[in-house]
Amino acid sequence: xxxxxxxxxxxESMRLLGGRWRLLLxxxxxxxxxxxxxxxxxxPGISQxxxxxxxxxxxEADLIKRTVYPTSPIKVEYELTEDGKRLVPIVEIMKDFxxxxxxxxxxxxx
Amino acid sequence: xxxxxxxxxxxESMRLLGGRWRLLLxxxxxxxxxxxxxxxxxxPGISQxxxxxxxxxxxEADLIKRTVYPTSPIKVEYELTEDGKRLVPIVEIMKDFxxxxxxxxxxxxx
Numbered sequence: 001x002x003x004x005x006x007x008x009x010x011x012e013s014m015r016l017l018g019g020r021w022r023l024l025l026x027x028x029x030x031x032x033x034x035x036x037x038x039x040x041x042x043x044p045g046i047s048q049x050x051x052x053x054x055x056x057x058x059x060e061a062d063l064i065k066r067t068v069y070p071t072s073p074i075k076v077e078y079e080l081t082e083d084g085k086r087l088v089p090i091v092e093i094m095k096d097f098x099x100x101x102x103x104x105x106x107x108x109x110x
Numbered sequence: 111x112x113x114x115x116x117x118x119x120x121x122e123s124m125r126l127l128g129g130r131w132r133l134l135l136x137x138x139x140x141x142x143x144x145x146x147x148x149x150x151x152x153x154p155g156i157s158q159x160x161x162x163x164x165x166x167x168x169x170e171a172d173l174i175k176r177t178v179y180p181t182s183p184i185k186v187e188y189e190l191t192e193d194g195k196r197l198v199p200i201v202e203i204m205k206d207f208x209x210x211x212x213x214x215x216x217x218x219x220x
Contacts, residue, residue: 098119
């Protein structure tokens with residue numbers, strides 16, 4: 001991960017949660033465990049490689065857990081960890097702000 | 111700005127606020143109006159070009175206001191708009207989460 005240059009806590013968060021997809025990904029995992037292809041379907045704009053990298057970064061931060069089931073074909077599921085549930089209020093606040101942004105555009109102010 | 115692919119409000123927010131620097135930039139503007147070079151000093155990791163682009167994106171979204179004072183040399187200041195103040199709780203929650211992340215690393219869990 002990129003180095004935190006400012007030492008600031010906001011930067012620390014954004015190094016992990018910034019980018020376009022990570023919090024969106026977390027918002028889908030709030031619904032429960034998901035398989036890789038479920039997530040791809042939820043996020044048509046993300047490439048397979050980027051989704052893999054984003055999942056791995058969140059996994060390394062212990063915010064999501066990856067479980068491999070030894071079925072055939074192998075089933076891999078992702079879910080939020082207890083620490084990952086700390087992201088719930090962050091997802092909520094981003095959802096509210098996004099709704100406000102969209103409403104503003106609709107009202108012709110944006 | 112990139113297109114919102116999922117229609118989701120979280121994505122709508124992250125298209126605007128995602129990335130490493132924008133919320134950090136907003137956090138410095140919470141202290142009051144700042145000049146371009148003040149912001150550069152606060153964020154040693156950001157390039158001049160990226161800072162310009164980030165400021166412009168937030169200005170186009172009416173979250174910050176750019177004021178040019180016709181002094182010599184010209185003075186340019188950036189400040190949060192009323193709409194931009196909607197970002198205060200977002201910056202706060204990111205700050206709290208960043209503090210938690212840093213404390214976790216210190217405690218050897220991360």
